[in-house]
Amino acid sequence: MRSSNARTLFEKVWADHIVRPETTDTPAILYIDLHLIHEVTTPQAFTLLRSQGLKLRRPDLTLGTMDHSTPTTPVGSLQDIAVVAEGAAQQVAQMEANCREFGLELHGFDSLHRGIVHVIGPELGATQPGKTIVCGDSHTSTHGAFGALAFGIGTTEVGHVMATQCLLQRKPKTLQIEVRGNLARGVTAKDVILAIIGQIGVDGGTGHVIEYRGNTISAMDMDQRMTVCNMSIEAGARAGMIAPDDTTFEFLHGRPRAPQGADWERALERWRCLPSDSDAQFDKTVTVDASALQPMVTFGTNPGMVVGVNEPVPNRSDAGFRKALEYMQIPAGKPLTESAVDVVFVGSCTNSRLSDLQQAADVLRGRHVAKGVRMLVVPGSQQIKADAEAIGLDEVFRAAGAEWRESGCSMCLGMNGDTVAPGHLSVSTSNRNFEGRQGKGARTVLASPMTAAASAIVGRVADPRPFL
Amino acid sequence: MDPIRQITSRTVVLPVADVDTDQIIPARFLTTTSKDGLGKHLFADWRYQASGEPNPGFALNQPQAQGCRVLVADRNFGCGSSREHAPWALLDYGIAVVISSEFADIFRSNSLKNGLLPVLVEQDVLDWLLNNPGVEVSIDIASSTLLLPDGRSVEYPIDDFARYCLLEGVDQLGFLLKHAADINQFEENRSWTP
Numbered sequence: 001m002r003s004s005n006a007r008t009l010f011e012k013v014w015a016d017h018i019v020r021p022e023t024t025d026t027p028a029i030l031y032i033d034l035h036l037i038h039e040v041t042t043p044q045a046f047t048l049l050r051s052q053g054l055k056l057r058r059p060d061l062t063l064g065t066m067d068h069s070t071p072t073t074p075v076g077s078l079q080d081i082a083v084v085a086e087g088a089a090q091q092v093a094q095m096e097a098n099c100r101e102f103g104l105e106l107h108g109f110d111s112l113h114r115g116i117v118h119v120i121g122p123e124l125g126a127t128q129p130g131k132t133i134v135c136g137d138s139h140t141s142t143h144g145a146f147g148a149l150a151f152g153i154g155t156t157e158v159g160h161v162m163a164t165q166c167l168l169q170r171k172p173k174t175l176q177i178e179v180r181g182n183l184a185r186g187v188t189a190k191d192v193i194l195a196i197i198g199q200i201g202v203d204g205g206t207g208h209v210i211e212y213r214g215n216t217i218s219a220m221d222m223d224q225r226m227t228v229c230n231m232s233i234e235a236g237a238r239a240g241m242i243a244p245d246d247t248t249f250e251f252l253h254g255r256p257r258a259p260q261g262a263d264w265e266r267a268l269e270r271w272r273c274l275p276s277d278s279d280a281q282f283d284k285t286v287t288v289d290a291s292a293l294q295p296m297v298t299f300g301t302n303p304g305m306v307v308g309v310n311e312p313v314p315n316r317s318d319a320g321f322r323k324a325l326e327y328m329q330i331p332a333g334k335p336l337t338e339s340a341v342d343v344v345f346v347g348s349c350t351n352s353r354l355s356d357l358q359q360a361a362d363v364l365r366g367r368h369v370a371k372g373v374r375m376l377v378v379p380g381s382q383q384i385k386a387d388a389e390a391i392g393l394d395e396v397f398r399a400a401g402a403e404w405r406e407s408g409c410s411m412c413l414g415m416n417g418d419t420v421a422p423g424h425l426s427v428s429t430s431n432r433n434f435e436g437r438q439g440k441g442a443r444t445v446l447a448s449p450m451t452a453a454a455s456a457i458v459g460r461v462a463d464p465r466p467f468l
Numbered sequence: 469m470d471p472i473r474q475i476t477s478r479t480v481v482l483p484v485a486d487v488d489t490d491q492i493i494p495a496r497f498l499t500t501t502s503k504d505g506l507g508k509h510l511f512a513d514w515r516y517q518a519s520g521e522p523n524p525g526f527a528l529n530q531p532q533a534q535g536c537r538v539l540v541a542d543r544n545f546g547c548g549s550s551r552e553h554a555p556w557a558l559l560d561y562g563i564a565v566v567i568s569s570e571f572a573d574i575f576r577s578n579s580l581k582n583g584l585l586p587v588l589v590e591q592d593v594l595d596w597l598l599n600n601p602g603v604e605v606s607i608d609i610a611s612s613t614l615l616l617p618d619g620r621s622v623e624y625p626i627d628d629f630a631r632y633c634l635l636e637g638v639d640q641l642g643f644l645l646k647h648a649a650d651i652n653q654f655e656e657n658r659s660w661t662p
Contacts, residue, residue: 016658019647019650019651019654020647020650024628025628025629025632026628026629026643027627027629029644029647029650029651031651031654031655033662034662040498040499040551041550041551041552043500043501043502044501044502044503044552047501047502048641052641057651061662068495068498069499087499087500088499090499090501091499091501094501128662131662136550136552137549137550138548138549138550138574140550152550152574153550153574153577154550154551154552154555154574154577154578154581155552155578156552156578156581156582156640156641157577157581159641160640160641160644163641163644163645164641164644164645164647164648164651165651166644166647166651168629168640168643168644170627172573202486202544202547203486203543203544203547203570203572206544206570206572206573207573233548234548236544236547236572236573238573238574266660267660270660302486302488302547319483319484320484320485320486320542323484413490413495413549414495414496415495415496415498415499422518432488432490432548432549434488434490434491434548435490435491435513436490436491436494436513437490437495440494440496440513441513
């Protein structure tokens with residue numbers, strides 16, 4: 001029988017942050033432990049603060065960087081920005097000015113920790129189990145890999161958190177996704193999450209917070225768990241979460257913003273109580289057999305339109321499906337391995353961590369990018385860039401004919417000038433294959449770093465397994 | 469935010485499911501530092517041809533769509549990026565209401581905070597609206613009802629607080645700021661510091 005106080009991981013974190021409980025008339029006031037900010041979704045929020053004469057309530061719980069609009073060519077200072085777009089340069093300048101005016105920590109061009117906001121939070125140890133974390137970016141769900149409740153918000157809410165450190169929220173429902181089985185060689189966390197979205201649909205998680213469970217998830221390292229949680233929003237979920245365990249604690253131990261000494265021991269004690277109780281109830285349950293998975297690729301214009309790399313693209317007659325295939329210029333009934341590739345992008349908050357780069361490099365080592373293919377490798381942070389260079393990954397990429405760049409969001413959404421030309425086909429480790437996402441008219445195939453690297457070598461969408 | 473009580477308009481129909489915020493406003497228009505003027509980029513890649521001329525086949529470019537304040541879209545409208553620029557662009561263009569059978573969570577929240585009303589209807593009502601473009605509909609905020617031209621009155625779900633904010637033009641930040649004492653107390657009472 002269910003004990004009355006059995007709770008899920010989500011429910012525990014939620015309950016710990018209620019400033020005022022919700023009623024029929026009003027949403028809950030939820031306290032936020034970490035607010036991550038970047039240059040695209042904050043300017044209007046700072047303007048709001050200024051116009052109302054408000055201060056930033058907790059600069060100490062706010063962490064800023066620049067990632068969306070920043071160039072991936074070396075930049076020493078703002079003055080050096082080769083202006084990609086006038087607006088982008090202005091946005092970056094305004095971010096620096098805003099952070100200075102409101103007195104908050106910004107990892108700008110002079111910081112070793114500049115990078116994608118969802119990469120540097122964990123890297124600095126600011127992302128911790130049991131925290132509430134928000135950011136004006138939907139991929140904030142990434143931080144749920146640590147057992148935090150982390151979700152994307154809009155700019156108005158960014159202003160709310162800046163001024164009050166709180167948000168007005170209705171409690172979402174819970175969905176557990178039980179992933180079981182050992183992953184076959186060449187199959188990664190990216191393939192798992194693409195398969196999940198294919199199974200439940202791009203709105204399968206709407207209104208819910210997902211908890212990923214099962215032995216496949218427990219066996220993953222933190223980089224892989226972040227990849228899974230990162231794409232929770234692509235299934236429509238508010239957030240994705242994974243129970244913290246020794247893998248989580250080992251990752252965090254000793255990081256600059258993680259608790260130290262006696263504080264670390266106290267934190268561990270608290271964190272170990274967070275996992276869902278064995279008899280906790282979820283609103284919905286989905287089960288996934290991961291042992292049967294192969295490398296996955298998307299063929300359409302949302303992440304739920306996905307098949308195994310060697311499987312034929314399915315055929316459906318509904319208008320949306322036809323429109324997607326027409327945009328992608330991909331025929332139904334044939335596998336994607338027949339499609340020629342123009343661009344390969346390894347990067348984004350989904351797959352730009354050291355192990356992602358390592359996997360791509362392992363496929364590329366001693367081989368060369370096919371003639372006519374442009375391959376861009378963009379590390380998630382300047383720290384990852386340095387770490388990759390320390391073990392010679394940059395040399396592997398350069399020798400293979402790929403471009404090795406500075407950190408940032410880059411070609412995931414093409415705000416910084418790194419774009420895919422109209423009509424060109426890109427195999428990308430990012431999270432969205434929406435029409436025009438990587439540039440107007442660009443055609444995007446989402447895949448793992450290994451699949452992306454294999455596709456670069458072959459010049460067509462390719463199964464990475466023969467290269468392992 | 470101005471109070472909103474009633475909206476009456478003909479509908480413009482976009483019979484596409486899973487419309488993401490990258491379509492509502494593509495990323496290259498996000499370099500703005502203010503909320504204004506985004507309407508001209510609304511649905512930019514669908515609305516304009518490569519030459520920059522309006523695409524005559526796109527719903528918003530139809531002569532009968534001019535001045536319509538109610539957009540009808542197929543299910544899962546507003547998925548993808550959390551960019552509030554999406555509702556800002558819709559509002560700046562002149563859209564006040566979006567009707568669909570499903571909205572993405574963040575888009576729905578962003579919309580309500582700006583006075584753009586997401587009206588959630590059952591699939592049969594949506595199908596009727598999708599099949600009958602250009603009809604005049606009326607939305608009454610106080611009673612949360614959508615009035616169809618055949619006289620049907622359809623109640624739509626909305627959070628009580630969100631409805632109150634629309635009707636009164638309430639600024640949610642003001643509401644939060646009024647609870648500063650509660651927030652102080654929460655910070656003092658909690659046993660651990662983030």
